[in-house]
Amino acid sequence: MLNHLEFSSKDKSMLIAPAGYGKTHTIAECLKTINSKQLILTHTHAGVASIKEKIKKEGIPNSCFEVETISSFAQKYVLAFYTGNDLPSQDDKKLYHPFIIEKANDLFKLKPIRQIITNSYNGLFIDEYQDCTVSQHNLLLLLSELFPTHILGDFLQGIFGFNGEQLVDLNDELAMKGFIDSKYELDKPQRWLNGNNAKLGSDLKSIREDLISKKEVDLNKYTSIELKLITELDLFNASKDYYKQISKLLDEENVLILHPDSTSIHSRLKIIQTFNNRFTLLESIDAKEFYSLSKEADLLTKENIRLKLIELCYKLFNKTGVDIWFNNKGFKSKTKTEDKEKLKPLAILFNSLEENLSFKNLAKLLKSIKELTGVKCYRKELFSTFCKALEDAEIQSISVLESMNNKRNMTRRIGRKIYGRCIGTTLLTKGLEFDTVAILNAHKFECPKHLYVAMTRASKRLIIFTDKPILSPYK
């Protein structure tokens, strides 16, 4: 059993915790032993939300902590203090984030800036430390000079590489100097105790050992896991078992479908279409469509709106649905009175946009289009954020892109909650837990870390769809 007081009273300490062993809970417990404001940093916005929720459950007052991603924390300082004019555009992820970390590195060395940080916080916790790139690690070392710093992580979950940048090695004595001397470990699979699936917990513990020692994972050995042998393509065939199984899962309240391909959202969108929009696509906070759509909106004029509206619609809705109501000249003329009635208010709005281009009315029009029969929106978060960005752009008289940046930064700051039926990837769901998790095409995993993260998202029920029972995710 970890002594929280001891762990948090060290000037530097580190905690190795496998997924589901109560890492976030440990942070909450530590906060109880410290009576001053702590900064808690993690990597993903999902992580931020889940830490906030757990801490709140423990009844710890808001004044005692602040949770942020490393990126947004660094960004806050860079946007406030960097005076150069070579800041890359925020939608250029490859340049933007490394730039932020690099400039924050300069800023965090300055006494006046360090003073702000020490005035604001008395200690630091960093979650998911295994996901730190080397440059993030160096930045965090600067912070660790300012106050007691406690890091938590698990080397087997280090999947969050940015632009292929090298991740820090938690076992490297030199890099982890100071921390490695006060190393603690968690040993109880908490997530699966307390009335959940205890057997699943111990099975995952064994699989963890398999993966660390690079052995093949024979799923037949682990009875707590529901193993489904499938053929990949059957997923898109409603008469096949693969499709039916997934369809049945969608009756559950809280279920996560994990797809092994995290490079392109295309395959996930295809699945959403196949299952008729019955689950939600988890968007990456920096998905480029958020910004490209906004840029297009900024180029709209009352002269080109008739042409461009249909292009926008194609990006937000299913093509078939859009084609029912639009042709390249605008709304189609419908014969049915019912349809005519439906289109009337839309046409009025549309005409008003040609007289006076208002983003607010454009948002209103898009929302009405979404409600038309046959029109489906597969990217609900993209759609709703885009509409809000349009509205705010008009209210604040700023560009849509600026407004979108504000919106995404807000999400970055306050995190987001994820619930219901979702489809995502390991990268998007790290740190989250779902009652039921279904892993699609598990044989496609090529990295033991990704597979481990995927499996450990489930707290009660884990279903693995694979074309063979023995997994060997080492490539």
Add this chain to the structure above:
Amino acid sequence: MAKIHTLKISNFKGLEKFEHVFGMTDFVCLIGRGDSGKTTILEAISAVLSPNWNLTFYDTDFFNGNIANPIEIEASLYDLPATLIQESKYGLFIRGLDISTNLIHDDIEDSHVTILTIKLIVDKNLEPKWFVINDRVSQQSIEIRASDRASFNVFLVSDYIDRHFSWSKGNPLYSLLKGEDISSDKTNIIIDAFREAKEKIDATSFSHLDSVIDKIKISAQTLGVDISNTNTTIDFKDISIKDGRICLHENTVPFRQKGKGSKRLISIAIQTELAKEGGILLIDEIEQGLEPDRAQHLARTLKTQNKGQVFITTHSRDVLVELTAKDIFRIKKGNSNLFTFESSLQACIRSNPEAFFSDRVLVCEGPTEIGICRGLNNFRISKGKLNVSFLGVRFANGNGSNQIEYAKAFKESGYEVCLFCDSDVAAVNDSKPALLEIGINIVDCELNKSIENHLFEDLPWNGIKSLLEYRISEKGEENVSDSIKSKYSGIFPTDWINQDTDLMRKAIYDASVTKKNEWFKRTDHGEKLGDISCANTEEMKGKKLDLILSKLSNWIDNA
């Protein structure tokens, strides 16, 4: 706590554009002639750092009453409360001060001192808004709340100080209470005390009012309303705690009824307690209501025992002599920043404090010259001309060789300067071209001569006789004639007092400047010289002495 490094003011009252870098100064004494804007500067500081959530402005508070140009007051502060320099407050808005250049930068460096710039803007809607600003393009200014401004602990001691004796929010007593115990809910102490008081009043029977109440009860009953439970007590509504009715008393007499001077001292006492934590204390006319010694003691105490920053204004020579040159900042109407003083003027402050309150300084070589100028002033007044004080002119004693330094320093501090001196010391003569170059007027004697030379060369014999009579009335005839005799070459005539000869004039001159026994080296003697010289100008037309006097008079008239 906080201290002001730089202050900028636009369009506020009499100040159209003002900017001054005080730097790391803990004590600032503002001087300047009436209406130059001293009080306005204190009011501007008090407004921009005001703990009140609202301040009342009028059209007349705008420069020239022109509401088209907003009032803007900007204070850049250092030594800030750590609670404000947090991320969640204004930490991300700090700027950096380079101590070596006294410049404030928006690009922070390691060696910089943390600065927050607070800006108050009042536009034609008369609604004040307070912001924290910087010049970084990426950042917009953010509003600063009244409660955060309160942590600067800025207080103005002016004529209206009665509120300083009350416990309400925004007053110094309240700030002290807050400083004592941060954890407890402060307002409650006061409100609870107040509620207790109300309970006591409620318990009091207002029996002498009962007969009237009884009549009303019966009358109401007749009309069908039951008010039988009626009694008399105080209505909480009308006793707002915010208006600060809970205040300090001496026994039962409220402090606000004390004398002006005592009230100011008590108010300052309360606030110096605050300044111990590092607040900003603003005192307008520090000497007001105080005897010179109390004013001096107060200035000295504030200067030496205070941990915060103090701004005072004064018209008092007594206060000035307590200070050092670097404490003094002079405001001149129409000038956009303050003049400072070289430490070379330190001795001058002690010897000529009055000169610092003028606009134009006539630096005189010594007491004789000061006296002559006084005589000249008397003469001007008798002829119906304007007096020097009205013209903003003050005579300063240059203390011989110091006169060059003083003249230069006064000039650099923005005064108009005229130097009235002899020409009998080579070193002084050598410095004169440099003084002329920086725009100092010089009224001096002919080469190698002193004013006494001219006196005894240029005055008509009647004038010289008046001088001799004056000297005789001081020292007796024998003493005077003996001293002249000792300088006279040849046989000393018995009727020497009527002998207008070059020899006699020379002997009298030599006698009058005998070392340790000079006749006129006192201001009052000098004044007599001035009186006599002026009375004889008609007969000296074209002579150097007449020229000197008319040059001085012209300069006084600002010609």
